[in-house]
Amino acid sequence: MKRLTEFDQLADPTFSQAVIDWQRSHGRHTLPWQNTTDAYRIWLSEIMLQQTQVAAVLGYYGRFLERFPTVQALAEAPSEDVMAHWSGLGYYTRARNLHACAKRVVEQYGGIFPGDPALLAELPGIGRSTAAAIAAFSVGARAAIMDGNVKRVFARVFGIEQYPGEKRVEDALWRRAEALLPETGVESYTQGLMDLGATLCTRSRPDCPRCPLRERCVAYATGRTAELPVRKPKKTSPEKRAALLVVIDGGQVLLEQRASSGIWGGLLSLPEVDGHLGGEVDAVAAASVVAAGAQFGTVDEVEALRPLVHVFTHYKLHIAPWQVRLSARGGATGRHVWWDLQAIADAPLPAPVKKLLLELGRPGLFG
């Protein structure tokens, strides 16, 4: 008994057949770059369609072909002329690569695009997926595409819960795509995957009732079409920590003027304890707080208050507030001011600090 390879396990002829049948009856057949095997026209459309929607490309494709009807014409044209006909489509690297590619095809291949996806992928502006699309549509090569549409369709149908941009996941998607390739009818299959992603399996509000893959779709079965594919994990913003002193004496709290630039610039705030992390609530931290509090008077006792987290656009600040009770005042500088806790709502304080002090002013909450 021969052991099944991963490739065999992923293969499923009924998948491609469902896509092909749907494409023939419900797919798109009349786009200007369809119904041709002219690799030049196909290549041009694929490059224009990178990062660009069909509707936008429609306005450029015909004009471009009129001016540059063959790859030779394009190769011979001055680059300003090429750029001018691309102007407005964006991603101008594509236009520069397009021109360079045309020259290479003329010089290296006598003006005939290679049919081998591996050779196509060596040309400027043509990556693995675009190479496969050109080869499939021009010579019917059995090559797999993997663009945003296919990633979305696969993520949903196969219930892929990992981020498709991650290398391991993307490699697995490619393997799956190759295993699922039909023996014949690659053109319809490839076009079908594109059309499915563009017209039914859309990013938001997919039209599942019309989808030929509905019965085999994991996301549909589990009601997770809105969650798949999972979006790029937010890279964790840096986290910072600060210990703040809540020095209380006679119904007043000690505030400190902050530097005019930087976070909370120019506002009043609570004195910050530097020299140790703000997160720890232990004897070492308490000792630092006692030492820091001593510059404002005679420290009676210190008490850790409930820590809070403040989220900025670019980082997360963990605040460890420490209440410091004084038995005598002394040492505060001109940057400091004693503020009546009753009137704390009027102080120019950062929102999280004001919230903290307002809660502190409420009797009973912090003993």
Added chain:
DNA sequence: CTCCAGTCTA
């Protein structure tokens, strides 16, 4: 505002 998209480059 954030997310997303193929290819190329750092």
Added chain:
DNA sequence: TAGACTGGAG
């Protein structure tokens, strides 16, 4: 593996 490119969708 992250970012640049550029514009559209949400």
